[in-house]
Amino acid sequence: MLTDAHVLRSASTDRSGWQGSDPAGVVRARDVADVQRLLAWAHRTGTPVIARGAGTGLAAGAVGVTGAIVLDLSGLDRIIDLDVDEQLARVQPGVITADVDAAASAHGLMYAPDPGSVGISTIGGNIATNAGGLRGAKYGVTRDHVLALDVVLADGTLVHVGRDTIKGVTGYDLVGLFTGSEGTLGVVVGATVRLIPRPVRTATAAASFADIAAAARAVTAIVRSGARPAVLEMLDGPTLAAIDALEGTSLREFGEALLVIQTDGFGAEEELDVIASAIAPLAASVQTATDAAASEALLFARRRALPALEALGRPLIEDIAVPRGRMAEAVERVAVIAREEGVRVFVFGHAGDGNLHPIIVTDHAAPDAPVPAGALAAAERIFALALELGGTITAEHGVGRLKKRWAQRELGADVHALHVRLKQLFDPTGILNPGSSL
Numbered sequence: 001m002l003t004d005a006h007v008l009r010s011a012s013t014d015r016s017g018w019q020g021s022d023p024a025g026v027v028r029a030r031d032v033a034d035v036q037r038l039l040a041w042a043h044r045t046g047t048p049v050i051a052r053g054a055g056t057g058l059a060a061g062a063v064g065v066t067g068a069i070v071l072d073l074s075g076l077d078r079i080i081d082l083d084v085d086e087q088l089a090r091v092q093p094g095v096i097t098a099d100v101d102a103a104a105s106a107h108g109l110m111y112a113p114d115p116g117s118v119g120i121s122t123i124g125g126n127i128a129t130n131a132g133g134l135r136g137a138k139y140g141v142t143r144d145h146v147l148a149l150d151v152v153l154a155d156g157t158l159v160h161v162g163r164d165t166i167k168g169v170t171g172y173d174l175v176g177l178f179t180g181s182e183g184t185l186g187v188v189v190g191a192t193v194r195l196i197p198r199p200v201r202t203a204t205a206a207a208s209f210a211d212i213a214a215a216a217r218a219v220t221a222i223v224r225s226g227a228r229p230a231v232l233e234m235l236d237g238p239t240l241a242a243i244d245a246l247e248g249t250s251l252r253e254f255g256e257a258l259l260v261i262q263t264d265g266f267g268a269e270e271e272l273d274v275i276a277s278a279i280a281p282l283a284a285s286v287q288t289a290t291d292a293a294a295s296e297a298l299l300f301a302r303r304r305a306l307p308a309l310e311a312l313g314r315p316l317i318e319d320i321a322v323p324r325g326r327m328a329e330a331v332e333r334v335a336v337i338a339r340e341e342g343v344r345v346f347v348f349g350h351a352g353d354g355n356l357h358p359i360i361v362t363d364h365a366a367p368d369a370p371v372p373a374g375a376l377a378a379a380e381r382i383f384a385l386a387l388e389l390g391g392t393i394t395a396e397h398g399v400g401r402l403k404k405r406w407a408q409r410e411l412g413a414d415v416h417a418l419h420v421r422l423k424q425l426f427d428p429t430g431i432l433n434p435g436s437s438l
Protein backbone atom coordinates (compact mmCIF):
# COMPACT_ATOMS: atom_id res chain seq x y z
CA MET A 1 0.00 0.00 0.00
CA LEU A 2 1.38 3.36 -1.06
CA THR A 3 0.61 6.62 0.67
CA ASP A 4 3.10 8.95 -1.07
CA ALA A 5 1.46 12.29 -1.82
CA HIS A 6 2.09 12.11 -5.57
CA VAL A 7 0.63 8.58 -5.82
CA LEU A 8 -2.52 9.63 -3.94
CA ARG A 9 -2.80 12.75 -6.10
CA SER A 10 -2.63 10.83 -9.37
CA ALA A 11 -5.27 8.39 -8.08
CA SER A 12 -7.63 11.32 -7.42
CA THR A 13 -8.39 11.81 -11.11
CA ASP A 14 -8.54 9.97 -14.44
CA ARG A 15 -8.48 10.98 -18.11
CA SER A 16 -11.85 12.73 -17.74
CA GLY A 17 -9.97 15.43 -15.80
CA TRP A 18 -12.61 15.28 -13.07
CA GLN A 19 -11.00 16.05 -9.74
CA GLY A 20 -11.89 13.66 -6.91
CA SER A 21 -10.09 13.53 -3.54
CA ASP A 22 -6.84 11.97 -2.49
CA PRO A 23 -7.67 8.44 -1.24
CA ALA A 24 -6.27 7.09 2.04
CA GLY A 25 -3.98 4.74 0.11
CA VAL A 26 -3.29 3.02 -3.19
CA VAL A 27 -2.96 -0.75 -2.97
CA ARG A 28 -1.08 -2.38 -5.82
CA ALA A 29 -2.30 -5.99 -5.98
CA ARG A 30 0.37 -8.61 -6.67
CA ASP A 31 -2.03 -11.54 -6.91
CA VAL A 32 -5.67 -12.53 -6.51
CA ALA A 33 -5.15 -13.34 -2.82
CA ASP A 34 -4.13 -9.70 -2.24
CA VAL A 35 -7.45 -8.56 -3.72
CA GLN A 36 -9.39 -11.05 -1.60
CA ARG A 37 -7.61 -10.02 1.59
CA LEU A 38 -8.13 -6.32 0.89
CA LEU A 39 -11.84 -6.71 0.17
CA ALA A 40 -12.47 -8.96 3.19
CA TRP A 41 -10.86 -6.30 5.38
CA ALA A 42 -12.67 -3.43 3.64
CA HIS A 43 -15.98 -5.25 4.02
CA ARG A 44 -15.36 -5.71 7.75
CA THR A 45 -14.27 -2.13 8.32
CA GLY A 46 -16.63 -0.41 5.88
CA THR A 47 -13.74 1.04 3.86
CA PRO A 48 -14.57 2.08 0.27
CA VAL A 49 -12.52 0.37 -2.48
CA ILE A 50 -12.18 1.78 -5.98
CA ALA A 51 -10.82 -0.63 -8.59
CA ARG A 52 -8.50 0.97 -11.09
CA GLY A 53 -6.85 -0.29 -14.26
CA ALA A 54 -4.89 2.27 -16.25
CA GLY A 55 -7.01 5.30 -15.27
CA THR A 56 -7.81 6.15 -18.92
CA GLY A 57 -11.54 6.25 -18.17
CA LEU A 58 -13.48 9.29 -19.35
CA ALA A 59 -16.33 9.15 -16.80
CA ALA A 60 -14.47 9.64 -13.49
CA GLY A 61 -15.16 6.03 -12.51
CA ALA A 62 -11.75 5.13 -11.05
CA VAL A 63 -11.05 8.27 -9.04
CA GLY A 64 -10.26 8.50 -5.33
CA VAL A 65 -12.65 9.59 -2.60
CA THR A 66 -11.69 10.57 0.93
CA GLY A 67 -10.93 7.59 3.18
CA ALA A 68 -11.00 5.09 0.29
CA ILE A 69 -8.46 2.61 -0.98
CA VAL A 70 -7.77 2.76 -4.71
CA LEU A 71 -7.04 -0.82 -5.78
CA ASP A 72 -4.55 -0.71 -8.64
CA LEU A 73 -4.82 -3.86 -10.76
CA SER A 74 -2.31 -2.87 -13.43
CA GLY A 75 0.34 -5.19 -11.94
CA LEU A 76 -1.79 -8.28 -12.65
CA ASP A 77 -0.70 -8.12 -16.25
CA ARG A 78 -0.13 -11.67 -17.46
CA ILE A 79 -1.69 -13.46 -20.40
CA ILE A 80 -2.09 -16.79 -18.62
CA ASP A 81 -2.66 -18.85 -21.71
CA LEU A 82 -3.81 -18.63 -25.27
CA ASP A 83 -5.69 -21.63 -26.64
CA VAL A 84 -5.43 -21.58 -30.42
CA ASP A 85 -7.81 -24.49 -31.03
CA GLU A 86 -10.52 -23.20 -28.71
CA GLN A 87 -9.80 -19.64 -29.91
CA LEU A 88 -9.70 -18.03 -26.51
CA ALA A 89 -7.28 -16.39 -24.10
CA ARG A 90 -7.20 -16.42 -20.32
CA VAL A 91 -5.90 -13.11 -19.04
CA GLN A 92 -5.32 -11.14 -15.88
CA PRO A 93 -7.17 -7.80 -15.63
CA GLY A 94 -4.13 -5.51 -15.88
CA VAL A 95 -3.02 -6.67 -19.33
CA ILE A 96 -2.96 -3.82 -21.85
CA THR A 97 -5.66 -4.66 -24.40
CA ALA A 98 -3.40 -4.26 -27.44
CA ASP A 99 -1.06 -6.88 -25.94
CA VAL A 100 -3.87 -9.46 -26.00
CA ASP A 101 -4.50 -8.68 -29.66
CA ALA A 102 -0.77 -8.81 -30.45
CA ALA A 103 -0.43 -12.21 -28.76
CA ALA A 104 -3.47 -13.47 -30.70
CA SER A 105 -2.04 -12.08 -33.93
CA ALA A 106 1.02 -14.33 -33.62
CA HIS A 107 -1.40 -17.26 -34.12
CA GLY A 108 -3.49 -15.71 -36.91
CA LEU A 109 -6.16 -14.71 -34.38
CA MET A 110 -7.61 -11.38 -33.25
CA TYR A 111 -9.06 -9.90 -30.07
CA ALA A 112 -11.63 -7.73 -31.78
CA PRO A 113 -12.63 -4.92 -29.35
CA ASP A 114 -10.28 -2.00 -30.08
CA PRO A 115 -11.11 1.16 -28.14
CA GLY A 116 -9.16 4.24 -29.18
CA SER A 117 -7.22 3.65 -25.95
CA VAL A 118 -6.33 0.06 -26.92
CA GLY A 119 -2.61 0.72 -26.41
CA ILE A 120 -2.98 2.31 -22.95
CA SER A 121 -6.07 0.83 -21.26
CA THR A 122 -6.36 -2.51 -19.46
CA ILE A 123 -8.62 -5.36 -20.40
CA GLY A 124 -10.08 -5.28 -16.86
CA GLY A 125 -11.01 -1.62 -17.36
CA ASN A 126 -12.46 -2.47 -20.79
CA ILE A 127 -14.59 -5.21 -19.23
CA ALA A 128 -15.68 -2.96 -16.35
CA THR A 129 -16.81 -0.26 -18.81
CA ASN A 130 -17.94 -2.61 -21.62
CA ALA A 131 -15.69 -0.61 -23.93
CA GLY A 132 -16.45 -0.21 -27.63
CA GLY A 133 -14.06 0.54 -30.44
CA LEU A 134 -13.52 1.19 -34.11
CA ARG A 135 -14.25 -2.39 -35.15
CA GLY A 136 -17.56 -2.35 -33.25
CA ALA A 137 -19.60 -1.87 -36.43
CA LYS A 138 -18.96 -5.53 -37.31
CA TYR A 139 -17.63 -7.18 -34.17
CA GLY A 140 -19.64 -5.53 -31.40
CA VAL A 141 -18.36 -4.41 -28.00
CA THR A 142 -16.34 -5.97 -25.18
CA ARG A 143 -19.33 -7.85 -23.76
CA ASP A 144 -19.62 -9.83 -27.02
CA HIS A 145 -16.10 -11.23 -26.47
CA VAL A 146 -16.06 -12.18 -22.77
CA LEU A 147 -16.84 -15.82 -22.04
CA ALA A 148 -16.00 -16.12 -18.34
CA LEU A 149 -14.81 -13.97 -15.44
CA ASP A 150 -13.07 -14.46 -12.10
CA VAL A 151 -14.52 -11.89 -9.76
CA VAL A 152 -13.73 -11.05 -6.14
CA LEU A 153 -16.99 -10.10 -4.45
CA ALA A 154 -17.34 -7.33 -1.87
CA ASP A 155 -16.66 -9.68 1.06
CA GLY A 156 -13.53 -11.17 -0.51
CA THR A 157 -15.13 -14.34 -1.94
CA LEU A 158 -13.66 -15.39 -5.29
CA VAL A 159 -16.22 -16.63 -7.84
CA HIS A 160 -15.89 -17.91 -11.41
CA VAL A 161 -18.84 -16.99 -13.64
CA GLY A 162 -19.50 -18.04 -17.21
CA ARG A 163 -17.57 -20.83 -18.91
CA ASP A 164 -14.77 -21.44 -21.39
CA THR A 165 -17.13 -22.68 -24.10
CA ILE A 166 -18.67 -20.71 -26.93
CA LYS A 167 -22.16 -21.71 -25.81
CA GLY A 168 -23.66 -22.28 -22.35
CA VAL A 169 -26.86 -21.04 -20.71
CA THR A 170 -26.85 -22.49 -17.20
CA GLY A 171 -27.89 -19.84 -14.71
CA TYR A 172 -28.29 -16.12 -15.10
CA ASP A 173 -25.89 -14.20 -17.36
CA LEU A 174 -23.60 -12.96 -14.60
CA VAL A 175 -20.76 -12.35 -17.08
CA GLY A 176 -23.08 -9.87 -18.81
CA LEU A 177 -24.01 -8.30 -15.48
CA PHE A 178 -20.42 -7.78 -14.30
CA THR A 179 -19.34 -6.53 -17.73
CA GLY A 180 -20.07 -2.82 -17.74
CA SER A 181 -20.72 -2.65 -13.97
CA GLU A 182 -17.86 -0.15 -13.50
CA GLY A 183 -16.36 -1.72 -10.39
CA THR A 184 -19.60 -1.38 -8.39
CA LEU A 185 -20.51 -5.10 -8.10
CA GLY A 186 -17.14 -6.87 -7.83
CA VAL A 187 -13.49 -6.71 -8.85
CA VAL A 188 -12.52 -8.54 -12.03
CA VAL A 189 -9.33 -10.52 -11.40
CA GLY A 190 -9.35 -12.80 -14.45
CA ALA A 191 -11.15 -13.23 -17.76
CA THR A 192 -11.54 -15.72 -20.57
CA VAL A 193 -11.95 -13.77 -23.79
CA ARG A 194 -12.95 -15.00 -27.20
CA LEU A 195 -10.55 -14.73 -30.12
CA ILE A 196 -11.59 -14.85 -33.76
CA PRO A 197 -9.68 -15.56 -36.97
CA ARG A 198 -7.66 -12.52 -37.96
CA PRO A 199 -9.07 -11.17 -41.24
CA VAL A 200 -6.82 -12.18 -44.13
CA ARG A 201 -7.18 -8.83 -45.82
CA THR A 202 -8.74 -5.39 -45.44
CA ALA A 203 -9.94 -2.76 -47.89
CA THR A 204 -10.43 0.86 -46.91
CA ALA A 205 -12.28 3.89 -48.28
CA ALA A 206 -12.47 7.56 -47.33
CA ALA A 207 -15.52 9.35 -48.71
CA SER A 208 -16.14 13.12 -48.53
CA PHE A 209 -19.61 14.68 -48.50
CA ALA A 210 -20.97 18.16 -49.06
CA ASP A 211 -22.65 18.11 -45.65
CA ILE A 212 -23.20 15.91 -42.64
CA ALA A 213 -26.75 15.03 -43.73
CA ALA A 214 -25.38 13.45 -46.95
CA ALA A 215 -22.81 11.49 -44.91
CA ALA A 216 -25.53 10.22 -42.59
CA ARG A 217 -27.67 9.20 -45.57
CA ALA A 218 -24.62 7.33 -46.89
CA VAL A 219 -24.44 5.38 -43.61
CA THR A 220 -28.05 4.29 -44.19
CA ALA A 221 -27.19 3.36 -47.79
CA ILE A 222 -24.29 1.21 -46.52
CA VAL A 223 -26.54 -0.54 -43.99
CA ARG A 224 -29.09 -1.23 -46.73
CA SER A 225 -26.45 -2.46 -49.20
CA GLY A 226 -26.05 -5.74 -47.30
CA ALA A 227 -22.32 -5.13 -46.81
CA ARG A 228 -20.97 -5.15 -43.25
CA PRO A 229 -18.01 -2.85 -42.76
CA ALA A 230 -15.72 -3.54 -39.80
CA VAL A 231 -15.04 0.19 -39.41
CA LEU A 232 -17.51 2.96 -40.25
CA GLU A 233 -16.41 6.28 -38.78
CA MET A 234 -17.77 9.78 -39.36
CA LEU A 235 -16.06 13.18 -38.88
CA ASP A 236 -17.73 16.57 -39.19
CA GLY A 237 -16.35 19.67 -40.94
CA PRO A 238 -15.01 21.45 -37.83
CA THR A 239 -13.12 18.29 -36.81
CA LEU A 240 -11.63 18.03 -40.33
CA ALA A 241 -10.52 21.67 -40.08
CA ALA A 242 -8.85 20.96 -36.73
CA ILE A 243 -6.96 17.99 -38.24
CA ASP A 244 -5.91 20.14 -41.20
CA ALA A 245 -4.59 22.79 -38.80
CA LEU A 246 -2.55 20.24 -36.85
CA GLU A 247 -1.34 18.05 -39.69
CA GLY A 248 -1.17 20.40 -42.68
CA THR A 249 -3.65 18.22 -44.61
CA SER A 250 -6.51 19.61 -46.73
CA LEU A 251 -9.34 17.28 -45.76
CA ARG A 252 -11.95 20.01 -45.47
CA GLU A 253 -11.42 21.12 -49.06
CA PHE A 254 -13.10 17.86 -50.13
CA GLY A 255 -16.26 18.39 -48.10
CA GLU A 256 -17.99 19.17 -44.81
CA ALA A 257 -18.04 15.55 -43.63
CA LEU A 258 -15.90 12.45 -44.03
CA LEU A 259 -16.69 8.75 -43.70
CA VAL A 260 -13.84 6.30 -43.18
CA ILE A 261 -14.88 2.78 -44.05
CA GLN A 262 -13.02 -0.50 -43.78
CA THR A 263 -14.12 -3.97 -44.82
CA ASP A 264 -12.24 -7.12 -43.90
CA GLY A 265 -12.09 -10.85 -44.57
CA PHE A 266 -11.83 -12.94 -47.72
CA GLY A 267 -14.29 -10.76 -49.68
CA ALA A 268 -13.01 -7.40 -48.40
CA GLU A 269 -12.46 -5.81 -51.81
CA GLU A 270 -15.74 -7.06 -53.24
CA GLU A 271 -17.58 -5.81 -50.15
CA LEU A 272 -15.93 -2.39 -50.45
CA ASP A 273 -17.02 -2.22 -54.11
CA VAL A 274 -20.62 -2.78 -53.00
CA ILE A 275 -20.26 0.04 -50.46
CA ALA A 276 -18.58 2.40 -52.95
CA SER A 277 -21.47 1.88 -55.41
CA ALA A 278 -24.06 2.44 -52.68
CA ILE A 279 -22.59 5.77 -51.57
CA ALA A 280 -21.44 7.07 -54.98
CA PRO A 281 -24.65 9.07 -55.65
CA LEU A 282 -24.26 10.84 -52.29
CA ALA A 283 -20.50 11.39 -52.04
CA ALA A 284 -18.43 14.30 -53.34
CA SER A 285 -15.42 11.98 -53.69
CA VAL A 286 -14.42 8.44 -52.72
CA GLN A 287 -10.84 7.20 -52.38
CA THR A 288 -10.11 3.50 -51.83
CA ALA A 289 -7.04 1.52 -50.82
CA THR A 290 -6.25 -2.16 -50.47
CA ASP A 291 -2.62 -2.20 -49.35
CA ALA A 292 -1.73 -1.65 -45.72
CA ALA A 293 0.16 1.65 -46.11
CA ALA A 294 -2.51 3.34 -48.24
CA SER A 295 -5.26 2.07 -45.91
CA GLU A 296 -3.43 3.51 -42.93
CA ALA A 297 -3.20 6.84 -44.75
CA LEU A 298 -6.99 6.88 -45.16
CA LEU A 299 -7.50 5.99 -41.47
CA PHE A 300 -5.04 8.71 -40.49
CA ALA A 301 -7.70 11.43 -40.23
CA ARG A 302 -9.75 9.40 -37.76
CA ARG A 303 -6.73 8.56 -35.63
CA ARG A 304 -5.68 12.23 -35.42
CA ALA A 305 -9.14 13.60 -34.55
CA LEU A 306 -8.71 13.68 -30.77
CA PRO A 307 -5.08 14.95 -30.76
CA ALA A 308 -6.18 17.72 -33.16
CA LEU A 309 -8.89 18.84 -30.74
CA GLU A 310 -6.55 18.56 -27.75
CA ALA A 311 -4.23 20.97 -29.56
CA LEU A 312 -7.05 23.55 -29.65
CA GLY A 313 -7.94 23.50 -25.96
CA ARG A 314 -9.34 21.36 -23.19
CA PRO A 315 -11.76 18.74 -24.56
CA LEU A 316 -14.87 17.53 -22.73
CA ILE A 317 -15.43 14.20 -24.47
CA GLU A 318 -19.08 13.10 -24.64
CA ASP A 319 -20.28 9.80 -26.07
CA ILE A 320 -23.95 9.71 -26.90
CA ALA A 321 -25.58 7.21 -29.25
CA VAL A 322 -28.72 7.74 -31.30
CA PRO A 323 -30.53 5.52 -33.81
CA ARG A 324 -28.36 5.64 -36.94
CA GLY A 325 -31.19 7.20 -38.94
CA ARG A 326 -31.16 10.22 -36.61
CA MET A 327 -27.43 10.95 -36.67
CA ALA A 328 -27.67 13.86 -39.11
CA GLU A 329 -30.36 15.51 -36.98
CA ALA A 330 -28.20 14.95 -33.88
CA VAL A 331 -25.10 16.56 -35.44
CA GLU A 332 -27.09 19.50 -36.83
CA ARG A 333 -28.77 20.15 -33.49
CA VAL A 334 -25.46 19.88 -31.62
CA ALA A 335 -24.19 22.67 -33.90
CA VAL A 336 -27.20 24.81 -32.91
CA ILE A 337 -26.54 24.11 -29.21
CA ALA A 338 -22.88 25.13 -29.69
CA ARG A 339 -23.91 28.45 -31.31
CA GLU A 340 -26.50 29.22 -28.66
CA GLU A 341 -24.19 28.41 -25.73
CA GLY A 342 -21.22 30.18 -27.32
CA VAL A 343 -18.91 27.13 -27.23
CA ARG A 344 -16.92 25.13 -29.78
CA VAL A 345 -18.30 21.63 -30.35
CA PHE A 346 -16.73 19.13 -32.76
CA VAL A 347 -18.36 15.81 -33.65
CA PHE A 348 -16.83 12.56 -34.77
CA GLY A 349 -17.68 9.00 -33.90
CA HIS A 350 -18.52 5.43 -34.69
CA ALA A 351 -21.28 6.01 -37.26
CA GLY A 352 -21.81 2.29 -37.77
CA ASP A 353 -23.05 2.12 -34.16
CA GLY A 354 -24.84 5.52 -34.10
CA ASN A 355 -22.23 6.47 -31.46
CA LEU A 356 -21.25 10.14 -31.70
CA HIS A 357 -18.56 11.92 -29.72
CA PRO A 358 -19.53 15.58 -29.44
CA ILE A 359 -16.34 17.15 -28.07
CA ILE A 360 -16.76 20.49 -26.35
CA VAL A 361 -13.42 22.30 -26.49
CA THR A 362 -12.80 25.06 -23.96
CA ASP A 363 -9.71 27.23 -23.79
CA HIS A 364 -6.55 25.79 -22.27
CA ALA A 365 -6.66 26.52 -18.55
CA ALA A 366 -5.17 25.08 -15.38
CA PRO A 367 -6.31 21.45 -15.05
CA ASP A 368 -8.24 22.22 -11.86
CA ALA A 369 -9.91 25.36 -13.28
CA PRO A 370 -13.70 25.03 -13.30
CA VAL A 371 -15.30 24.06 -16.62
CA PRO A 372 -16.97 27.18 -18.09
CA ALA A 373 -20.73 27.43 -17.56
CA GLY A 374 -21.45 27.50 -21.32
CA ALA A 375 -19.66 24.17 -21.79
CA LEU A 376 -21.59 22.55 -18.95
CA ALA A 377 -24.87 23.91 -20.31
CA ALA A 378 -24.02 22.57 -23.78
CA ALA A 379 -23.23 19.11 -22.33
CA GLU A 380 -26.56 19.03 -20.49
CA ARG A 381 -28.43 19.95 -23.65
CA ILE A 382 -26.54 17.29 -25.64
CA PHE A 383 -27.58 14.59 -23.13
CA ALA A 384 -31.19 15.79 -23.31
CA LEU A 385 -30.99 15.69 -27.11
CA ALA A 386 -29.67 12.10 -27.09
CA LEU A 387 -32.63 10.97 -24.98
CA GLU A 388 -35.12 12.97 -27.05
CA LEU A 389 -33.85 11.24 -30.20
CA GLY A 390 -34.33 7.80 -28.63
CA GLY A 391 -30.66 7.30 -27.76
CA THR A 392 -28.40 7.06 -24.74
CA ILE A 393 -26.20 9.44 -22.76
CA THR A 394 -23.25 7.04 -22.82
CA ALA A 395 -22.57 4.46 -25.50
CA GLU A 396 -19.20 3.24 -24.25
CA HIS A 397 -17.40 5.44 -21.71
CA GLY A 398 -19.71 4.64 -18.81
CA VAL A 399 -21.60 6.62 -16.19
CA GLY A 400 -18.93 7.02 -13.50
CA ARG A 401 -19.31 10.08 -11.33
CA LEU A 402 -19.92 12.38 -14.27
CA LYS A 403 -23.27 11.21 -15.61
CA LYS A 404 -25.10 9.75 -12.63
CA ARG A 405 -27.98 12.19 -12.71
CA TRP A 406 -28.51 11.64 -16.41
CA ALA A 407 -28.24 7.86 -16.07
CA GLN A 408 -31.09 7.94 -13.56
CA ARG A 409 -33.12 9.97 -16.00
CA GLU A 410 -32.38 7.57 -18.86
CA LEU A 411 -33.15 4.45 -16.81
CA GLY A 412 -36.35 5.77 -15.24
CA ALA A 413 -37.40 5.33 -11.60
CA ASP A 414 -38.36 1.64 -11.68
CA VAL A 415 -35.27 0.41 -13.53
CA HIS A 416 -32.99 2.62 -11.45
CA ALA A 417 -34.55 1.15 -8.28
CA LEU A 418 -33.83 -2.33 -9.67
CA HIS A 419 -30.18 -1.33 -10.12
CA VAL A 420 -30.05 -0.12 -6.51
CA ARG A 421 -31.46 -3.45 -5.29
CA LEU A 422 -28.92 -5.40 -7.34
CA LYS A 423 -26.13 -3.27 -5.92
CA GLN A 424 -27.38 -3.97 -2.37
CA LEU A 425 -27.40 -7.71 -3.09
CA PHE A 426 -23.81 -7.77 -4.37
CA ASP A 427 -22.39 -5.12 -2.05
CA PRO A 428 -24.55 -4.89 1.09
CA THR A 429 -22.20 -2.52 2.92
CA GLY A 430 -21.75 -0.26 -0.13
CA ILE A 431 -17.93 -0.35 -0.22
CA LEU A 432 -17.43 -0.92 -3.97
CA ASN A 433 -16.85 2.33 -5.84
CA PRO A 434 -19.39 4.33 -3.82
CA GLY A 435 -20.70 7.46 -5.49
CA SER A 436 -20.10 6.08 -8.97
CA SER A 437 -22.68 4.95 -11.55
CA LEU A 438 -25.85 4.81 -9.42
Ligand SMILES: Cc1cc2nc3c(=O)[nH]c(=O)nc-3n(C[C@H](O)[C@H](O)[C@H](O)COP(=O)(O)OP(=O)(O)OC[C@H]3O[C@@H](n4cnc5c(N)ncnc54)[C@H](O)[C@@H]3O)c2cc1C
Nearest residue numbers: 053054055056057061115116117122124125128132183188
Ligand atom coordinates in the same frame (compact mmCIF):
# COMPACT_ATOMS: atom_id res chain seq x y z
C1 LIG B 1 -7.44 8.64 -25.97
C2 LIG B 1 -8.57 7.83 -25.41
C3 LIG B 1 -9.39 7.12 -26.28
C4 LIG B 1 -10.43 6.36 -25.79
N1 LIG B 1 -11.21 5.66 -26.66
C5 LIG B 1 -12.20 4.87 -26.20
C6 LIG B 1 -13.01 4.12 -27.10
O1 LIG B 1 -12.81 4.15 -28.33
N2 LIG B 1 -13.98 3.34 -26.59
C7 LIG B 1 -14.21 3.27 -25.24
O2 LIG B 1 -15.11 2.54 -24.83
N3 LIG B 1 -13.49 3.98 -24.37
C8 LIG B 1 -12.49 4.77 -24.80
N4 LIG B 1 -11.73 5.50 -23.92
C9 LIG B 1 -12.05 5.45 -22.47
C10 LIG B 1 -11.23 4.42 -21.65
O3 LIG B 1 -9.99 4.11 -22.24
C11 LIG B 1 -12.04 3.13 -21.46
O4 LIG B 1 -13.15 3.42 -20.65
C12 LIG B 1 -11.26 1.97 -20.86
O5 LIG B 1 -12.07 0.80 -20.88
C13 LIG B 1 -10.78 2.22 -19.42
O6 LIG B 1 -9.80 1.24 -19.09
P1 LIG B 1 -8.80 1.53 -17.90
O7 LIG B 1 -7.96 0.31 -17.72
O8 LIG B 1 -8.07 2.78 -18.09
O9 LIG B 1 -9.83 1.64 -16.68
P2 LIG B 1 -9.92 2.75 -15.54
O10 LIG B 1 -10.04 4.10 -16.11
O11 LIG B 1 -8.83 2.53 -14.56
O12 LIG B 1 -11.30 2.35 -14.86
C14 LIG B 1 -12.51 2.51 -15.55
C15 LIG B 1 -13.67 1.92 -14.73
O13 LIG B 1 -13.51 0.51 -14.60
C16 LIG B 1 -13.39 0.11 -13.25
N5 LIG B 1 -12.38 -0.95 -13.22
C17 LIG B 1 -11.15 -0.92 -13.76
N6 LIG B 1 -10.56 -2.12 -13.63
C18 LIG B 1 -11.45 -2.92 -12.98
C19 LIG B 1 -11.43 -4.30 -12.56
N7 LIG B 1 -10.38 -5.09 -12.77
N8 LIG B 1 -12.53 -4.78 -11.94
C20 LIG B 1 -13.61 -4.01 -11.72
N9 LIG B 1 -13.69 -2.71 -12.10
C21 LIG B 1 -12.61 -2.19 -12.73
C22 LIG B 1 -13.02 1.37 -12.49
O14 LIG B 1 -13.45 1.33 -11.14
C23 LIG B 1 -13.74 2.43 -13.30
O15 LIG B 1 -15.09 2.51 -12.90
C24 LIG B 1 -10.69 6.31 -24.38
C25 LIG B 1 -9.86 7.02 -23.51
C26 LIG B 1 -8.82 7.77 -24.00
C27 LIG B 1 -7.94 8.51 -23.04
